[in-house]
Amino acid sequence: xxxxxxxxxxxxxxxxxxxxxxxxxxxxxxxxxxxxxxxxxxxxxxxxxxxxxxxxxxxxxxxxxxxxxxxxxxxxxxxxxxxxxxxxxxxxxxxxxxxxxxxxxxxxxxxxxxxxxxxxxxxxxxxxxxxxxxxxxxxxxxxxxxxxxxxxxxxxxxxxxxxxxxxxxxxxxxxxxxxxxxxxxxxxxxxxxxxxxxxxxxxxxxxxxxxxxxxxxxxxxxxxxxxxxxxxxxxxxxxxxxxxxxxxxxxxxxxxxxxxxxxxxxxxxxxxxxxxxxxxxxxxxxxxxx
Amino acid sequence: xxxxxxxxxxxxxxxxxxxxxxxxxxxxxxxxxxxxxxxxxxxxxxxxxxxxxxxxxxxxxxxxxxxxxxxxx
Numbered sequence: 050x051x052x053x054x055x056x057x058x059x060x061x062x063x064x065x066x067x068x069x070x071x072x073x074x075x076x077x078x079x080x081x082x083x084x085x086x087x088x089x090x091x092x093x094x095x096x097x098x099x100x101x102x103x104x105x106x107x108x109x110x111x112x113x114x115x116x117x118x119x120x121x122x123x124x125x126x127x128x129x130x131x132x133x134x135x136x137x138x139x140x141x142x143x144x145x146x147x148x149x150x151x152x153x154x155x156x157x158x159x160x161x162x163x164x165x166x167x168x169x170x171x172x173x174x175x176x177x178x179x180x181x182x183x184x185x186x187x188x189x190x191x192x193x194x195x196x197x198x199x200x201x202x203x204x205x206x207x208x209x210x211x212x213x214x215x216x217x218x219x220x221x222x223x224x225x226x227x228x229x230x231x232x233x234x235x236x237x238x239x240x241x242x243x244x245x246x247x248x249x250x251x252x253x254x255x256x257x258x259x260x261x262x263x264x265x266x267x268x269x270x271x272x273x274x275x276x277x278x279x280x281x282x283x284x285x286x287x288x289x290x291x292x293x294x295x296x297x298x299x300x301x302x303x304x305x306x307x308x309x310x311x312x313x314x315x316x317x318x319x320x321x322x323x324x325x326x327x328x329x330x331x332x333x334x335x336x337x338x339x
Numbered sequence: 340x341x342x343x344x345x346x347x348x349x350x351x352x353x354x355x356x357x358x359x360x361x362x363x364x365x366x367x368x369x370x371x372x373x374x375x376x377x378x379x380x381x382x383x384x385x386x387x388x389x390x391x392x393x394x395x396x397x398x399x400x401x402x403x404x405x406x407x408x409x410x411x412x
Binding site for chain 2: 080144147148161163164165166167169170177178179181198200202276278280290320321325326329332
């Protein structure tokens with residue numbers, strides 16, 4: 050079907066929120082929450098959530114109730130999602146819409162945010178999934194009550210740490226002195242040994258620092274999750290990226306401790322953002338299913 | 340010392356993508372479309388969102404009630 054055909058289709062049910070091309074219609078999933086949270090949301094405010102009708106096609110967010118659980122969904126067409134390179138701006142708008150709606154629910158109470166970009170063919174599929182997993186999902190939502198996710202990044206200036214180790218570590222200093230006193234041939238070998246040892250001592254120190262930060266923050270948080278991703282800029286290397294689930298009343302203390310950690314270590318800095326809906330803690334893990 | 344810096348906007352964008360695109364619950368069912376190629380999307384979106392101006396237009400920075408910051412020794 051061409052775009053022209055689609056636009057030419059008469060709207061047979063003016064009250065329906067379905068996109069015109071119903072053959073490709075689906076249900077976009079934002080997340081799962083409880084009936085109590087859904088009831089606290091004034092129905093009129095749902096329309097205004099997210100990026101608004103201008104940015105997304107299909108219908109506004111709505112609640113799909115199933116027992117005590119509620120899926121936050123909207124009617125959509127599968128071709129709403131750009132698949133070609135160069136359509137990233139449209140995709141970015143949909144990512145923004147996803148987070149805005151999830152955050153709006155999160156303000157009212159716990160939500161299990163869905164992964165971005167899930168469109169289900171049939172609402173019955175969603176209802177069945179909610180029915181089958183009701184106990185598990187309800188437990189998870191109860192666990193998330195009153196808690197937010199915080200993102201934490203710890204960066205280190207590796208060359209500065211290496212230099213500082215060379216100046217302060219007794220063994221490495223001794224080796225440095227031997228390099229200066231040795232004959233040129235021997236100095237070359239000793240220098241290589243010193244460089245290897247410095248590399249490995251720096252690596253070990255930064256690993257220990259990252260672990261110490263993670264352990265310390267995990268004690269204040271309900272739970273922590275390490276991210277496998279890191280980034281490196283000219284100024285700093287990310288030695289830890291993690292998400293923490295934190296009780297709302299502990300969030301000030303959590304940020305204070307993060308500040309204390311950064312203050313207490315030379316050549317180390319931290320960045321954080323939050324509070325986020327609990328994206329990193331929404332996944333029901335395999336051990337929970339067994 | 341705790342200071343909020345301009346760079347933290349980038350951090351929030353990065354954190355947003357880390358979360359929305361890479362995490363979250365997936366319910367069983369007939370998923371007609373899932374944005375499966377996460378790496379491609381991630382790179383593409385990063386390119387778009389690196390422009391802070393553009394991110395502001397898309398309302399990606401203003402997470403209601405959110406804070407961000409940089410902590411330095």
